[in-house]
Each structure stands twice: as structure tokens, then as C-alpha cells.
Amino acid sequence: MASDQPLGLLEGMATTRSIRRFRPDPVPVTDLNTMLWHATRAPSGSNRQSFRFVVLRDGPRAVQARALLGEAFRAEWADKRRLDGYGTGSGSDPGSRKGRMAATMQQFVDRFEQTPVVVLATNVRHRAPHVTDGASVYPACQNLLLAARALGYGGVITMWHALVEPQLRACLDIPDEVMLAATIAIGRPEGHHGPVRRRPLGELVYEDGWEQPAPWAEDPPGTRFTGAGPASLRRGTP
Amino acid sequence: MASDQPLGLLEGMATTRSIRRFRPDPVPVTDLNTMLWHATRAPSGSNRQSFRFVVLRDGPRAVQARALLGEAFRAEWADKRRLDGYGTGSGSDPGSRKGRMAATMQQFVDRFEQTPVVVLATNVRHRAPHVTDGASVYPACQNLLLAARALGYGGVITMWHALVEPQLRACLDIPDEVMLAATIAIGRPEGHHGPVRRRPLGELVYEDGWEQPAPWAEDPPGTRFTGAGPASLRRGTP
Numbered sequence: 110m111a112s113d114q115p116l117g118l119l120e121g122m123a124t125t126r127s128i129r130r131f132r133p134d135p136v137p138v139t140d141l142n143t144m145l146w147h148a149t150r151a152p153s154g155s156n157r158q159s160f161r162f163v164v165l166r167d168g169p170r171a172v173q174a175r176a177l178l179g180e181a182f183r184a185e186w187a188d189k190r191r192l193d194g195y196g197t198g199s200g201s202d203p204g205s206r207k208g209r210m211a212a213t214m215q216q217f218v219d220r221f222e223q224t225p226v227v228v229l230a231t232n233v234r235h236r237a238p239h240v241t242d243g244a245s246v247y248p249a250c251q252n253l254l255l256a257a258r259a260l261g262y263g264g265v266i267t268m269w270h271a272l273v274e275p276q277l278r279a280c281l282d283i284p285d286e287v288m289l290a291a292t293i294a295i296g297r298p299e300g301h302h303g304p305v306r307r308r309p310l311g312e313l314v315y316e317d318g319w320e321q322p323a324p325w326a327e328d329p330p331g332t333r334f335t336g337a338g339p340a341s342l343r344r345g346t347p
Numbered sequence: 348m349a350s351d352q353p354l355g356l357l358e359g360m361a362t363t364r365s366i367r368r369f370r371p372d373p374v375p376v377t378d379l380n381t382m383l384w385h386a387t388r389a390p391s392g393s394n395r396q397s398f399r400f401v402v403l404r405d406g407p408r409a410v411q412a413r414a415l416l417g418e419a420f421r422a423e424w425a426d427k428r429r430l431d432g433y434g435t436g437s438g439s440d441p442g443s444r445k446g447r448m449a450a451t452m453q454q455f456v457d458r459f460e461q462t463p464v465v466v467l468a469t470n471v472r473h474r475a476p477h478v479t480d481g482a483s484v485y486p487a488c489q490n491l492l493l494a495a496r497a498l499g500y501g502g503v504i505t506m507w508h509a510l511v512e513p514q515l516r517a518c519l520d521i522p523d524e525v526m527l528a529a530t531i532a533i534g535r536p537e538g539h540h541g542p543v544r545r546r547p548l549g550e551l552v553y554e555d556g557w558e559q560p561a562p563w564a565e566d567p568p569g570t571r572f573t574g575a576g577p578a579s580l581r582r583g584t585p
Contacts, residue, residue, distance in 0.1 A: 115355035115356065115357065115358070116355065116356045116357065117353035117355060117356065117497075118353065118354045118356050118358075118359035118360075118494075118496070118497040119353065119381070119385055119494060119495055119497045120353070120356075121356035122356075122385045122388050122389075122490050122493060122494065123385060123388050123528055125388070127390055127394075132542065136394060138563035139563075141563070142548070142564055142565065143357070145548065145551075145552050145564065146548055146566065146567065146570075147357055147360045149545050149546075149548060149551050149552075150360050150361050150545065151360075151489060152365055152489075152492070152503075152504060154506065156544075156573075157367075158545055158546050158551065160551065161551055161552075161553060162551065162552045162553065162566075163553045163554070163555075163556070163557065164552060164553065164554045165554075166554065166555075168554060168555030168556075169555070170555045170556045171554075171555050187354060190542075197452075209542070214385070225405070238478045239478070240368060240476045240477070240478060240480055240481070240526055241481065241506055241509075241526075241528060242478055242481065243479065243480065243481020243482060243484075243485050243528075244481060244485050244504060244506060244528070246481075246485075246490075247481050247482050247484075247485030247486050247489070248485050248486070248488060248489035248492075248504075250486060251389055251390075251485070251486035251489040251490065252360050252489065254390070255356055255361065255493075256356075256357060258356070259355075259356040259357045259434060264488075265390075266390060266482060267393065268479055268482060271479075275429070281388075281447075281555075281556045281557055282556050282557040282558075283557045284557065286470065287557070288478055288479075290479060290482070291479075291482060303357050305388050306394075307385075307387050307388065307396055308396050310380070310383065310384055310387060313387050313398065313399055313400065314383050314387075314399075314400050314402060315399060315400065315401045315402065315407060316401070316402045316403075316404065316409075317401075317402075317403070317406030317407070317408045317409050317519075318401070318406075318408050318519045318520050318522075319401065319519055319520040319521045319522065319525070322425075323402055325376035325380055326380055326383065327380065328384065329384065332384075335394075335537055
């Protein structure tokens with residue numbers, strides 16, 4: 110950051126992009142500690158603090174786990190790239206949004222094992238799995254990404270660990286009653302943070318009932334819109 | 348905030364407490380808009396932006412929905428207060444942590460209908476319910492709470508809408524394929540924000556495998572610890 114002022118809370122949220130291309134710079138453990146400490150300030154059900162973060166750097170099992178993930182990601186992306194036509198139409202233009210997304214994804218999976226830090230976010234269950242269990246771990250994941258941003262790093266959440274979940278559990282000794290909530294890649298961004306693209310606010314906010322417009326919901330001047338991204342992204346790109 | 352500087356990103360995360368006691372001040376729609384805009388900057392699966400926020404202020408259905416929620420919360424809290432012994436042991440001392448928690452909860456449920464703003468966070472499903480669905484909505488909920496904090500408000504997430512979910516869906520016309528992710532109460536805090544209490548970081552962060560210590564994980568000087576809160580809180584207090 111150029112300024113001496115710390116990044117503001119609102120500005121930080123508005124400019125934290127998903128980062129999938131990383132510089133090779135290592136992440137000092139002091140920074141990692143700061144990120145995880147802020148992650149764990151997030152709320153959780155009954156303040157039970159059921160979130161646990163398994164950090165994968167260069168330990169022997171971390172190397173195995175990263176290899177498992179990397180291989181799975183590459184296979185999945187190769188399938189998706191083909192099935193979703195990333196090599197055809199606008200996807201064949203490297204300057205198009207779709208083309209740039211494809212190049213970014215390719216680099217993310219190709220270099221996954223070299224990601225400076227991989228954090229596996231988990232949640233220790235206290236009951237049978239429920240669709241709202243994530244309320245106790247995803248707020249902390251968001252804090253982790255925001256804290257990374259505050260320190261000049263960036264990251265992305267992916268769910269593609271699900272492709273090799275049994276192997277990953279075996280490799281890292283993660284018990285069955287623990288939910289694998291997210292794989293979070295973190296490092297110094299090759300690209301830049303900046304404003305994110307979202308649907309117009311009026312499509313996301315209702316008042317007094319489902320699909321009832323909130324007349325006051327509007328984007329500040331200069332907000333960049335988007336739809337849901339290329340159609341091909343709607344099926345599970347991390 | 349006393350200072351002219353905006354609240355910093357890291358400081359904001361470290362000092363956003365769950366707020367359950369609100370001053371009656373209304374929340375201007377410009378502030379509500381700013382909060383929800385920042386909420387929607389959060390990531391979601393494939394940037395699908397499947398989160399939708401239903402704002403409940405003083406519209407006719409909002410009033411009904413708040414009454415449904417308030418009644419259910421009061422009944423649930425009355426049961427819990429009794430079953431979990433909030434009137435006995437340290438709970439009978441109004442100055443104890445348990446006693447203060449009980450008083451706060453009592454006020455939260457007693458005045459729920461007067462909560463300045465209630466936001467129902469929802470997620471439009473694109474597949475059968477899955478335990479990781481929350482990855483597309485709870486990061487936005489966390490941003491909402493942080494943005495509230497940045498503007499001098501506070502809030503709390505509760506899951507107790509589950510007690511009256513069918514009635515709430517009927518009242519607000521929320522389709523079955525939409526997940527009710529969280530009820531978030533927002534207003535000007537009666538109390539104060541400040542450092543949160545969490546377990547020592549070393550209990551929450553592992554490296555290279557489940558329950559393997561991360562030797563570098565340590566709380567900064569001055570961090571206040573806690574266990575998981577009073578035992579009686581472990582069964583689902585919002």
C-alpha cells in the first residue's frame with residue numbers, strides 16, 4: 110500500500126478480489142499468524158469457535174496434500190475447459206474476459222503445488238450435518254481473505270477439495286465429524302486487487318418480501334456491474 | 348468514531364462484537380444501502396451471487412415476520428434460560444458473565460420487534476442442499492456485520508428463524524429452493540464494540556495435519572482468551 114494509513118474497513122471489503130495468480134514470495138509466519146488471528150475473531154454459533162484451520166506449507170504431509178489437490182484440480186479444470194468451451198467462441202480470444210479467466214485458472218491449477226500457503230478451513234460438528242453449519246466457519250474464511258488483503262496478500266476459496274476428500278482426510282488424519290469447509294490459497298498477488306464486479310444491488314436486496322424491490326437499494330456512482338459471469342462459470346469454477 | 352480516520356480493516360475485524368442490545372435510533376436507508384452494498388462484495392461460488400437479502404423494517408409483512416420471530420425467540424429463550432440454569436449458580440449473579448449474557452439475551456428477545464433493522468440472509472440453491480452451500484452466503488453476512496461496524500452500528504447473526512421457518516416462508520413468499528441462511532439484527536449498539544474473546548490461537552490453528560501444533564501460532568500480547576463460553580451456551584444460543 111502506498112499510503113501510511115491502514116486500509117479502511119469499507120474500502121478493504123470493496124476491493125478484495127479473488128486472487129488465483131501468485132508471486133513466488135514466501136509468506137512469513139508472522140503474517141500468517143496475523144491473518145489467522147483475525148480470521149478467528151469472526152463469530153460462530155454460540156461462540157463455540159468450532160472452526161479449525163489446517164495450514165499446509167512445506168511439511169511432509171502438506172506436500173502430499175498439495176499434490177493430491179493439484180492433480181485433482183488440473184483434471185477437473187481440463188474437463189471443464191473442454192466441456193464449457195473455453196477454447197471456442199470468446200474463450201479463444203486471450204484478451205476476452207472468458208479468455209483471461211481461462212488463463213488465470215490454468216495458471217492456478219498448474220502451479221497449485223507452488224501456492225505460497227494453502228489453508229484448509231474446517232468445522233468441528235456438534236450435531237448431524239446441517240445446511241447452516243457453514244455459519245460457524247465461512248465468516249472466519251471471509252475474515253482470513255480480508256486480513257490477507259490488509260497485509261498485501263490475496264487469496265481465493267475453492268471447494269474442489271471435494272474431488273479428493275477421502276484421500277485428503279486420510280493424508281491429514283481429519284476425523285469424519287469434521288466438515289471440510291474450504292480450501293483457501295494465499296500469496297502475494299501477481300495481479301492487483303481492486304473493485305469487484307457484481308450484479309446491480311437492486312437484484313440482490315429485497316424489502317418486505319421475496320423479490321419485492323427495495324427502492325433505496327442502489328449502487329454508488331462508478332460501481333461496475335456484471336451478470337453472473339460467463340455461463341460456463343456457473344457450474345462450479347472455484 | 349472519535350477519529351477522522353476511517354476504521355482500519357484489521358482493527359475492524361478484531362473489534363466487531365455480536366451486538367444484541369440496540370438503541371432505538373432508526374437506520375437511515377443510505378446507511379443500510381452502504382452496508383448491503385459491502386455485503387454483496389463478498390465472494391460466492393463461481394461468483395454466482397446467489398445471496399439475496401430480505402430487509403425487514405416497517406412494511407406490513409416485515410411487521411408480521413418480526414412478530415413471528417420475536418414470539419419464537421422469546422419462547423425458545425424462556426426454555427433455554429430455565430433448562431440451562433441461567434437463574435442458578437453464577438447465572439443468578441447479574442454481574443457475572445453468565446448473568447450479563449442472560450440479561451442481554453432477555454432484552455434481545457423482549458425487544459426483538461423493535462430491532463431497528465432485521466435482515467434475512469438467503470441463498471438461492473442451484474443444486475440439492477449441500478453442507479458447503481453456506482460458502483456462498485456467510486461471507487456476505489460477515490461483510491454485512493463488518494460494514495455495520497464501520498458505520499457505527501452493530502449486529503448479531505441468529506439461526507433461530509429455524510423455529511418458525513415454514514411460517515416465515517409463507518409470510519414472505521420465500522420459495523422452497525431458497526435457503527434461509529441467517530437472521531441478522533442491526534442497530535446502534537447500546538453497549539460498545541471492542542476486542543472479542545476467543546480460545547488461544549494455538550487451539551484453532553494446526554499445521555501439516557489434524558491437531559498438529561503450528562508453533563508460530565500465538566496471540567498478540569494483550570489478547571483476551573476464553574473457553575467456549577458458559578457450558579449452557581453450547582447448545583444454540585444465537
